[in-house]
Amino acid sequence: MLIRSGLFIMLVSLLGACSLSPANIPGDHFYRLANVQPAESDAIDFDHVLLKAVQVSGIYNERAMLFVERDRPLEIQRYHYHFWAETPSQLIYKQLRQHLLVRSRHVSSIANAKPADIVISPELLSFERITGNAIAVQVSLQMTVHYPSAPGKDWANTYSRLQPVGSSAMHATVQAYSTALDQLILNFLQDMGKK
Numbered sequence: 001m002l003i004r005s006g007l008f009i010m011l012v013s014l015l016g017a018c019s020l021s022p023a024n025i026p027g028d029h030f031y032r033l034a035n036v037q038p039a040e041s042d043a044i045d046f047d048h049v050l051l052k053a054v055q056v057s058g059i060y061n062e063r064a065m066l067f068v069e070r071d072r073p074l075e076i077q078r079y080h081y082h083f084w085a086e087t088p089s090q091l092i093y094k095q096l097r098q099h100l101l102v103r104s105r106h107v108s109s110i111a112n113a114k115p116a117d118i119v120i121s122p123e124l125l126s127f128e129r130i131t132g133n134a135i136a137v138q139v140s141l142q143m144t145v146h147y148p149s150a151p152g153k154d155w156a157n158t159y160s161r162l163q164p165v166g167s168s169a170m171h172a173t174v175q176a177y178s179t180a181l182d183q184l185i186l187n188f189l190q191d192m193g194k195k
Contacts (some may be wrong), residue, residue, distance in 0.1 A: 028150055029170065031065070032085040034178035036098040045193065046104040050116035051097055053109065054089035054141075055123040063087055065170075070132030088127045092141070092181065096122060099185045118192075119146040125158065129173050135165040137173060139180040143188050145195070153195060159184040 059066065063086070064078040072116075084091060093109075100107045108116070125140035140160040147153040163180035166172050 016161040020148070026081045029082050030085045031082070031170070031174045033091050033095060033181065034175060036095055036182065046117040046124075047103045048106045048108065048114055049100050050115045050119045051093070051107055051109060052098065052119065052121045053101060054092045054096075056087070060127055060164050062148075066128040067131050068138075070129050070130055071136075076128060089124055092122065092124060095178075095181050096120070096185055099182075099189060103189065115117060115148060117147070117149070119148065120144070121146070126160070129165075130162070135168060137163050137165060137176045137180055139163070139177065139184060141184055141188075145192060155195060157188070157191060159187055 001134060042151075059076060061076065062078070063083045064080075065082040066078050068076055097107050103123075106114075106174055121144040123142040123144070125142055126138050128138055130136045130138055140158060140161070142158050143154065145154060145157040161180040162186050163176045163183075165176045
């Protein structure tokens with residue numbers, strides 16, 4: 001009986017060791033957004049834009065890519081082996097800055113001696129992959145705009161986009177994030193030009 005127990009324990013240990021071998025552990029994958037190709041603008045709308053850091057809270061402040069199952073929309077989950085190269089707030093800030101650079105002479109991240117014509121405060125509300133029959137990505141930003149020399153012009157708006165993904169590949173998902181974010185930023189810039 002003792003020999004059988006010992007053999008059983010040894011067999012379980014061997015099976016456990018095989019299942020945890022490095023060859024069976026998936027590798028980590030890191031993603032960045034596609035490079036921005038902002039539309040050139042002949043008109044410089046602002047001399048100096050102060051772009052504040054993207055505000056983010058909770059799980060959206062992590063580098064792990066997030067997903068929501070379509071039939072369980074209230075539960076946000078994280079992927080174990082798929083990560084952003086930087087936090088979503090940093091990726092979004094860089095995209096916004098690139099778009100703003102064609103609309104202004106100077107874009108800064110901190111207040112300095114030169115007063116800003118406009119202060120933009122973004123907040124990330126959602127940034128997740130939607131899984132189910134059809135895969136999509138959901139991106140939502142709250143954009144608050146402050147005019148230091150004309151406070152009565154201040155305004156805020158939420159920009160959301162549900163972008164379909166062409167395939168189940170994670171690379172296609174990242175491309176969809178880039179497309180969704182670029183479209184949100186363009187919509188924001190159009191609104192800003194009308195104010």
